[in-house]
Amino acid sequence: MKIGYNFYEINTHYEEAGGVDSLEKKAxxxxxxxxxxxxxxxxxxxxxxxxxxxxxxxxxxxxxxDVLHTQSLEYVIDEIELYIKKRGAVR
Incomplete structure (x- = not known):
């Protein structure tokens, strides 16, 4: 599944439109x-x-x-899967 945007682009759009705070961005x-x-x-x-x-x-x-939100959502999900796999969780 290809998800074709990244969070850096979204956050830049929000900041140009008046901004949102860091907690909202992370949430x-x-x-x-x-x-x-x-x-x-x-x-x-x-x-x-x-x-x-x-x-x-x-x-x-x-x-x-700070690093992950600049990547594509597809990349981040791949990283989450790798993180979970390294921790030994089943999914």
Whole structure:
């Protein structure tokens, strides 16, 4: 599945339109990652969100926001899958 935009472009658009604070940007980024992950894996949103919390993906996304949000959503989801795999989670 190709998702053809990145969060840097979205954030730049928001900043030009009057701005949003950092917390809102990170919340939108995490939310979009959960949505894309659940679609790719045919999961319910709540299940994906719970798994992100359980496996430390939420912290990974927030801690890595400065770099990750500049990448395509497809790339970020690939990185999440690699992160989960390295932690030994099944999915």
């Amino acid at each position: 939108e980024f995490v939310s979009s990652c959960i949505e894309a992950y659940k679609v790719r894996h045919a999961m319910k949103g709540a299940d994906a969100a719970n798994m992100f919390e359980k496996e430390g993906v939420l912290d990974y996304l927030i801690d890595g926001y």
